[in-house]
Amino acid sequence: MSQGLTRDEVAEGYRLFLRREPESEDAINGAIEKYADVGAYWRGLLSSDEFQRGWSRSGEANQYIMETMSKAFWALPATIEHEVSADRMDQLVARISEQWTALGEVEPHYSVLTHEDFRAEKMDEENIRRFRETGRTAASIIETFEKRSGHDPHSGVCLELGCGVGRITRFLAERFDQIIAVDISAGNLRLCTEYMQEEGVTNVTTVHISGLAELEALPEIDFFYSIIVLQHNSPPIQKAILRTLLSKIRPGGGVLFQIPTDIPGYHFSADVYLNSAEPEMEMHALPKPVVLQLLSEAGLVLSDIAPDGFIGEFGSNTFYAVKPSA
Numbered sequence: 001m002s003q004g005l006t007r008d009e010v011a012e013g014y015r016l017f018l019r020r021e022p023e024s025e026d027a028i029n030g031a032i033e034k035y036a037d038v039g040a041y042w043r044g045l046l047s048s049d050e051f052q053r054g055w056s057r058s059g060e061a062n063q064y065i066m067e068t069m070s071k072a073f074w075a076l077p078a079t080i081e082h083e084v085s086a087d088r089m090d091q092l093v094a095r096i097s098e099q100w101t102a103l104g105e106v107e108p109h110y111s112v113l114t115h116e117d118f119r120a121e122k123m124d125e126e127n128i129r130r131f132r133e134t135g136r137t138a139a140s141i142i143e144t145f146e147k148r149s150g151h152d153p154h155s156g157v158c159l160e161l162g163c164g165v166g167r168i169t170r171f172l173a174e175r176f177d178q179i180i181a182v183d184i185s186a187g188n189l190r191l192c193t194e195y196m197q198e199e200g201v202t203n204v205t206t207v208h209i210s211g212l213a214e215l216e217a218l219p220e221i222d223f224f225y226s227i228i229v230l231q232h233n234s235p236p237i238q239k240a241i242l243r244t245l246l247s248k249i250r251p252g253g254g255v256l257f258q259i260p261t262d263i264p265g266y267h268f269s270a271d272v273y274l275n276s277a278e279p280e281m282e283m284h285a286l287p288k289p290v291v292l293q294l295l296s297e298a299g300l301v302l303s304d305i306a307p308d309g310f311i312g313e314f315g316s317n318t319f320y321a322v323k324p325s326a
């Protein structure tokens with residue numbers, strides 16, 4: 001039976017495929033009448049003249065993507081150091097903690113979504129509304145993966161790593177019983193707590209961490225969710241975080257997280273990194289085989305993996321895995 005098409009889905013389709021807003025109410029209503037569901041609508045957009053004209057204009061971009069893909073997949077394994085001593089790890093974590101503490105105080109929203117409209121001085125009521133609304137789609141990714149793999153909806157306790165100002169947390173709170181919202185930036189977490197209070201959301205517990213030991217102390221969970229967070233941590237931290245948090249998933253639970261794995265030309269040496277100047281925000285990758293190994297060590301079964309557009313360049317993937325029921 002058709003599930004119908006909503007106004008939000010129509011608008012989202014315009015943004016996704018045509019990179020613009022719907023031109024009129026008639027256009028929205030026309031799409032709702034014409035298409036039975038999102039799948040039919042997307043197929044319609046893909047075959048529309050407007051989409052196809054844009055696509056052929058971006059032939060160069062296609063070429064770039066194909067070349068980058070083959071570079072990433074067929075290159076020799078990159079040298080990415082992902083195991084370091086405890087002292088080294090402390091230094092790596094301290095660097096990230098300082099960066100995000102500062103960003104959370106100065107540019108909380110812009111550091112979450114780097115769009116000029118979300119600079120601190122531009123966050124008026126309308127921009128806050130627009131910013132917050134983006135969290136709905138990010139949270140709904142879980143449903144997309146569940147449906148695609150035929151898994152029942154996850155519930156129980158969800159741990160969100162790097163909740164930031166609560167953009168996605170707000171919507172995760174609608175689908176899980178409890179949320180443990182963790183962040184390394186006290187400023188961002190403060191805004192997250194205020195946002196939850198403002199919205200009357202009572203099932204979110206915010207937890208500030210400054211190091212990895214605090215992650216180990218967290219309780220067992222039913223779901224782990226993290227988007228655009230791991231990418232800002234160097235590979236040894238990414239690996240340690242995943243190892244710790246994946247081990248906390250209860251039988252029947254699952255994980256959905258995004259992490260760059262195949263950025264062409266990316267390499268990492270802790271020595272070189274710690275002696276180099278710090279960019280405002282860092283971008284790092286952990287090799288895909290390492291991520292797969294971590295999932296397997298934690299008893300999680302990879303259900304789906306999808307290339308995503310979160311880093312604005314090639315090489316990021318979203319992983320969805322489940323832990324078989326006991």
Ligand SMILES: C[S@@+](CC[C@H](N)C(=O)[O-])C[C@H]1O[C@@H](n2cnc3c(N)ncnc32)[C@H](O)[C@@H]1O
Pocket residue numbers: 096100101104111112113161162163164165166167168182183184185188209226227228229230232233237
């Ligand atoms: C780009 S923002 C994304 C926030 C949120 N995930 C969203 O999409 O709205 C990254 C957030 O992750 C936090 N973060 C970065 N590294 C972290 C770490 N190792 N542990 C916990 N939080 C971290 C930052 O403080 C920041 O709030």
